[in-house]
Amino acid sequence: MANSASGMAVNDECKLKFLELKAKRNHRFIVFKIEEKIQQVVVEKLGSPDESYDAFTSSLPANECRYAVFDFDFTTDENCQKSKIFFIAWAPDTSRVRSKMLYASSKDRFKRELDGIQVELQATDPSEMSLDIVKSRAL
């Protein structure tokens, strides 16, 4: 267990939807948020398989933190079709300290629930999760 973990629980639906994304590939991305009232991480938004990376980034709020998972399709230099599952911790600089603290201290436990993440990114502004960066991390 990491030091100073928040103790936030994870709603079962998070794991379920993640499994669907991983195994059935019927979601392109999932956005998760922390619901403080019930002290759980819950699913906020699902993206259908045909949605683009731009559609994904625009579904993250500009001033609030979120967790997200994105199933990234790409072609390698050898012309091989591949995909990788990204975990993104979105903590924009402009969000409130409370929100940053809440998400950062709940992340370790949450991530452990999602088995099969291949690449992890933490982004504090849109440039840190640009398509170029995602591509370079995928290869």
Next chain:
Amino acid sequence: MYGGDEVSAIVIDLGSHTCKAGYAGEDAPKAVFPSVVGSIDQMEVDDPANTENSGSGNDSKNTGRPFDSEKSKGKRKLYVGSQALGHRRDHMEVLSPIKDGVVVDWDIVDSIWDHAFRECLLVDPKEHPMLLAEPSSNTQQQRERTAQLMFEKYEVPALFLAKNAVLTSFASGRATSLVVDSGGGSTTVAPVHDGYVLQKAVASSPIGGEFLTECMMKSLESKGISIKPRYSFKRKETRPGDFQTVDVDFPNTTESYKLYSQRVIASDIKECVCRAPDTPFDESAYSNIPMTPYELPDGQTIEIGADRFKVPDVLFNPSLAQTIPNMESFADIAPSVRGLPQMVIESINKCDVDIRRELFSSILLAGGTASMQQLKERLEKDLLEESPQTARVKVLASGNSTERRFSVWIGGSILASLGSFQQMWFSKAEYEEHGASYIQRKCP
């Protein structure tokens, strides 16, 4: 498990220079006071009248609770808080409980906690869970001792020890980062990965704000400027706008108190005029820079030139301190002390290759000394020159100066106020069942 009722927790960050204490959930600490205390040996001075008019003085011996050790040190009266320290007393020594980031005098720590609870926050520690920030290097014994004191003496209902670096990292929204904490007594570089401090890669140096203050003072002295402590003179207004300064002599003032009082002033000079130079300090290039005036408390106006840049540059290039007259004491440790950019690079290079890239792009500045003007820009520039070319170097500091100075405390304040965190406390019942060593399990 501590059943979190509606009582708010207390958060304390006892640094080597300042103690920050306040209520969880608030934006900033309620009380900020020096981590040093005044101490008068009761063997020497046994004057009851002196005790009575001490006002805000805090006599830890009169609180009626037993002390398990330190009895051999004899009776002494401790004065805690800016006010109590601001008042000069005969034979009063100024002592620090912390040396090289480690608590060496628990009696003093105890008096500081007591002062925070009873005189600053006005709370009964029995009723509030306590979240204490601890340095990353805290040893197992230190942590157990802390738990023991808190549960046995203060009878707190619950306790949590949170690591400085982790709190700073989380408060910036990052579970992974490199925390550069430059405080009063030392500078520590600690990599944090997913909430774990990577202990093997932690680097620290004794160069912090107090060392820079010392450099400033010695350098001014070498130029014939002596700082008169506030207690050593009286200023009278002879005519409107016309002041006369009369020296007062107190032969029984201790050397440590004199030094403490001078440092308060030197530290203010440093905070007002210093600025990290954009490039490594070069004596000849700075010989003609314009002087900046500073008015000392005794009315004397001094002019500070190259020292404005030279003193902060010591952080980047510690050997520069040896060019300041009378800093000989530094020579012993000089060979082992690294400059800030080297510490950062060494620390990152001790981490796993996979996370180095992430660490380079999230270097967080925290602590009072890190608020120095232009320090962030200079560190970023030096690191860009010395880091691998593929690394994307990014040095970050909160734009808000309160958040920058108190990032550790603020992180603790938010954490302790989260609803979900209430199940994470190390409770009194658990302490009674498993003992002090259980702290290692509850607060890893």
